[in-house]
Amino acid sequence: MLRFALRRLGVAIAVAFTVSLACFLLLHLSGDLATSIAGPEATAAQIEAVRKQYGLDRPLVTQFADWLWHAVQLDFGRSYYFQDRVIDLIASRLPVTMILGGLALAFALIVAIPLGVIAAIKRDSWIDRLALVIAVLGQAMPSFWFGLTLIIVFSVQLRWLPASGADSWQGFILPVVALGYYATPAIMRLTRTGMLDVLGSDYIRTARAKGLRTGTIMFKHALRNAIIPVIALAAVQLGFMLGGSLVIEAVFSLHGLGYLAWEAIARNDYPVMQAIVLILASIYILLTLGADLLNAAIDPRIRVR
Amino acid sequence: MTDHLLEVRDLHVDIPLGHSTLHAVRGIDFHVDRGELVCLVGESGCGKSLTSLALMGLLPSRARRRAAALRFAGAELTTLPERRMADLRGNRMAMIFQEPMTSLNPAYTIGNQLTEALSRHRKVTAAQARDRAVHLLERVGITAAASRLGQYPHQLSGGLRQRVMIAMALMCGPELIIADEPTTALDVTIQAQILHLLRELQQEFGMAVVLITHDLGVVARVADRVAVMYAGEIVETGPVASLFAAPSHPYTRGLLACIPVPGRTRPGEMLGSIPGIVPSLTGRLEGCAFRNRCGEARDACAGPVPWRQGLAGQAVRCVGAA
Numbered sequence: 017m018l019r020f021a022l023r024r025l026g027v028a029i030a031v032a033f034t035v036s037l038a039c040f041l042l043l044h045l046s047g048d049l050a051t052s053i054a055g056p057e058a059t060a061a062q063i064e065a066v067r068k069q070y071g072l073d074r075p076l077v078t079q080f081a082d083w084l085w086h087a088v089q090l091d092f093g094r095s096y097y098f099q100d101r102v103i104d105l106i107a108s109r110l111p112v113t114m115i116l117g118g119l120a121l122a123f124a125l126i127v128a129i130p131l132g133v134i135a136a137i138k139r140d141s142w143i144d145r146l147a148l149v150i151a152v153l154g155q156a157m158p159s160f161w162f163g164l165t166l167i168i169v170f171s172v173q174l175r176w177l178p179a180s181g182a183d184s185w186q187g188f189i190l191p192v193v194a195l196g197y198y199a200t201p202a203i204m205r206l207t208r209t210g211m212l213d214v215l216g217s218d219y220i221r222t223a224r225a226k227g228l229r230t231g232t233i234m235f236k237h238a239l240r241n242a243i244i245p246v247i248a249l250a251a252v253q254l255g256f257m258l259g260g261s262l263v264i265e266a267v268f269s270l271h272g273l274g275y276l277a278w279e280a281i282a283r284n285d286y287p288v289m290q291a292i293v294l295i296l297a298s299i300y301i302l303l304t305l306g307a308d309l310l311n312a313a314i315d316p317r318i319r320v321r
Numbered sequence: 322m323t324d325h326l327l328e329v330r331d332l333h334v335d336i337p338l339g340h341s342t343l344h345a346v347r348g349i350d351f352h353v354d355r356g357e358l359v360c361l362v363g364e365s366g367c368g369k370s371l372t373s374l375a376l377m378g379l380l381p382s383r384a385r386r387r388a389a390a391l392r393f394a395g396a397e398l399t400t401l402p403e404r405r406m407a408d409l410r411g412n413r414m415a416m417i418f419q420e421p422m423t424s425l426n427p428a429y430t431i432g433n434q435l436t437e438a439l440s441r442h443r444k445v446t447a448a449q450a451r452d453r454a455v456h457l458l459e460r461v462g463i464t465a466a467a468s469r470l471g472q473y474p475h476q477l478s479g480g481l482r483q484r485v486m487i488a489m490a491l492m493c494g495p496e497l498i499i500a501d502e503p504t505t506a507l508d509v510t511i512q513a514q515i516l517h518l519l520r521e522l523q524q525e526f527g528m529a530v531v532l533i534t535h536d537l538g539v540v541a542r543v544a545d546r547v548a549v550m551y552a553g554e555i556v557e558t559g560p561v562a563s564l565f566a567a568p569s570h571p572y573t574r575g576l577l578a579c580i581p582v583p584g585r586t587r588p589g590e591m592l593g594s595i596p597g598i599v600p601s602l603t604g605r606l607e608g609c610a611f612r613n614r615c616g617e618a619r620d621a622c623a624g625p626v627p628w629r630q631g632l633a634g635q636a637v638r639c640v641g642a643a
Binding site: 217218219221222223224225226227228229232236237240241314315316317 | 379407411412418420425427428437438441486489
C-alpha cells in the first residue's frame with residue numbers, strides 16, 4: 017500500500033511540473049508579455065523598462081527555472097495589478113472556492129448516490145423514471161441559468177435566502193445547490209449502472225444464498241463494489257467544480273479563486289494566472305490521487321496493480 | 322405424509338420472453354432423504370440449474386416458479402414468505418455454485434465472508450465464528466487456515482476458492498447442500514479432489530446433497546440415486562448401481578454410450594453421440610420430448626407418457642420401456 021502511494025505521488029509531481037511548464041510556455045507564446053503589461057500607449061523605451069523590471073529579458077529557461085524555484089517554496093511573486101503577494105491573494109480567495117466546491121460535492125453525493133441505488137433496486141419503476149428526469153434536467157440546464165432561477169425564486173420572491181455574498185452560511189446554500197446539481201446526474205447514473213451490474217453478479221447470488229438480509233446485501237456487498245467507479249468520477253467532478261466555479265462565483269458574487277482567475281485574465285496579471293493554474297492543477301491531481309488511494313482501500317485487487 | 326427431507330412435486334419454472342414463454346422446467350417430481358446424495362444429470366439447458374435455484378428460492382426475478390409441493394424438513398416452501406425463506410437459506414439449506422472465481426465478493430476477506438454466514442443465523446461471538454471458520458477451512462483441506470482468513474478471493478486459486486465456498490456452505494451445519502456443477506470450472510485433477518471431498522463431508526456430517534452435473538462419470542463415483550433430466554423433465558430415476566447396469570430410457574442409454582469406460586472402451590474406438598437437437602421449450606410439448614432424436618420412437622410416443630416402475634426403485638418415462 018505504501019509503495020503504491022509513493023509511486024502515485026511520483027506521477028502526481030511529474031504531472032504538476034508538466035502542467036506548469038505548459039502554462040508558462042502558452043503564456044509566453046500568447047505574445048510579448050512586456051508589451052501587454054506596459055499597455056497600448058507605451059513607448060518602446062517604456063516597454064524595455066518593463067521588460068527589465070519583470071526580468072522578461074532573460075532566457076526562457078532561466079525565467080521558468082527561477083519561477084519554479086520560488087514556486088516550490090510557495091513564493092509566486094507579486095501581483096502586477098493588486099500589488100499584493102500572489103500567495104496572499106490565493107490564500108484569501110481559496111477557502112471560499114474550497115468550501116463551495118466541497119459542499120457542492122457533498123450535496124451531489126448525498127442526493128445522487130441514494131437516488132442511484134434506489135433507481136437500480138426499483139428498476140423501471142416510477143422512482144427510476146423520476147431519477148432519469150432529474151438527471152436529464154441537470155445535464156440540460158446551464159449552471160448560470162439554474163443559479164439565476166434559484167435567486168429569482170428563493171431570494172427575490174420568497175426572500176428566504178441572500179442572493180449574493182459569503183458573509184453568512186446562508187449565502188452558500190444557493191450556490192452550493194446550483195453547483196452541486198451540475199454534478200448530480202453523472203454520479204447518479206454511474207451509481208445506478210454500477211449497482212445494476214453488481215446486483216447481477218455471482219457474489220450477490222452467493223450473499224443471497226447465505227440468507228443475508230436485503231440491507232446487508234445492498235449496502236455491504238453491492239454498494240461497496242458499485243461505488244468504486246463513482247469515487248473516481250466524484251474526484252473529477254470536484255475538480256471541474258473548483259475550476260468551473262467561476263460562473264457560479266460570478267452569479268452569486270462570491271470572491272473565490274474562480275473570480276480571482278477572471279480578474280487576473282482581464283488585467284494581464286501573469287503571476288496570478290500562472291499560480292492559479294498550478295494551484296488548481298495540484299488540487300485536481302491531489303483529488304485523483306486521493307480517489308486512487310480510497311479505491312485501493314476499498315478494492316484489494318487495485319493494490320497489487 | 323412422507324418423511325423425506327426434501328420433496329418436490331410437479332415443479333415448473335417458466336421464463337417469460339416477450340411474446341412467448343420458455344418452459345424451462347416442466348413438472349418434475351423427486352425427493353431427497355436425509356444423508357442421501359442425489360444427482361440431477363442432464364445436458365446443458367435441460368433445466369437442472371434452474372431446478373436448483375428454484376429449490377433455494379434464488380431464481381432470477383423474471384423467472385416464475387410454481388409447484389404442487391416443495392417441502393423441506395416439513396416446511397412448505399411455496400407458501401413461505403421471503404423473510405422466512407432467507408432464514409432457511411445458508412442455515413438449513415446451503416448452496417455451492419459452479420463459478421468459484423466470481424462467487425466470492427472481491428472486496429471482502431475470506432474470513433469476513435465465512436463468518437457472516439454463521440453470525441447471520443446463530444448468536445455467536447466473533448471469536449466463535451472465527452474458530453468455526455478456521456476449523457472448516459482445515460476440514461476442507463486448506464493449509465494455514467488461520468492466515469487465509471485475512472486473504473482476499475483474488476489471492477486464491479479456483480480450487481481453493483471452491484473449497485472456501487464449500488466451507489462457507491457448511492458454516493451453519495445445513496441438512497441439505499445443493500451443489501450446482503461444483504467441479505465444472507476447475508482443472509481435471511482438482512475436480513476429482515473436490516468431488517471426493519464433497520462425498521466425504523456428506524457422509525461425515527450426515528447431510529443430504531443434491532449434486533447437479535452433466536458428467537455421468539461424476540454420478541457413477543458419488544451418487545446414491547440419480548435423476549436423468551431431458552428438456553425440463555425427469556425421464557428416468559433410480560439407484561445409481563441399477564440405473565447404470567440397466568438403463569431403461571433410450572436417452573440414458575445414449576448418455577452412457579457417450580462416456581469412455583476404462584478397460585472396456587478400446588483406444589481409437591468411436592464414442593457414442595446422440596444425433597439431433599433438443600426441442601424448443603417455448604411452446605407446449607406433447608408426448609415424449611426425446612422422440613425426435615430417439616432410434617426407438619413409435620406412434621405412441623406422441624401421446625401421454627406414463628411413469629413405469631421398474632425393479633429396485635428404478636422408474637422411467639418411456640412408452641417403449643418394458
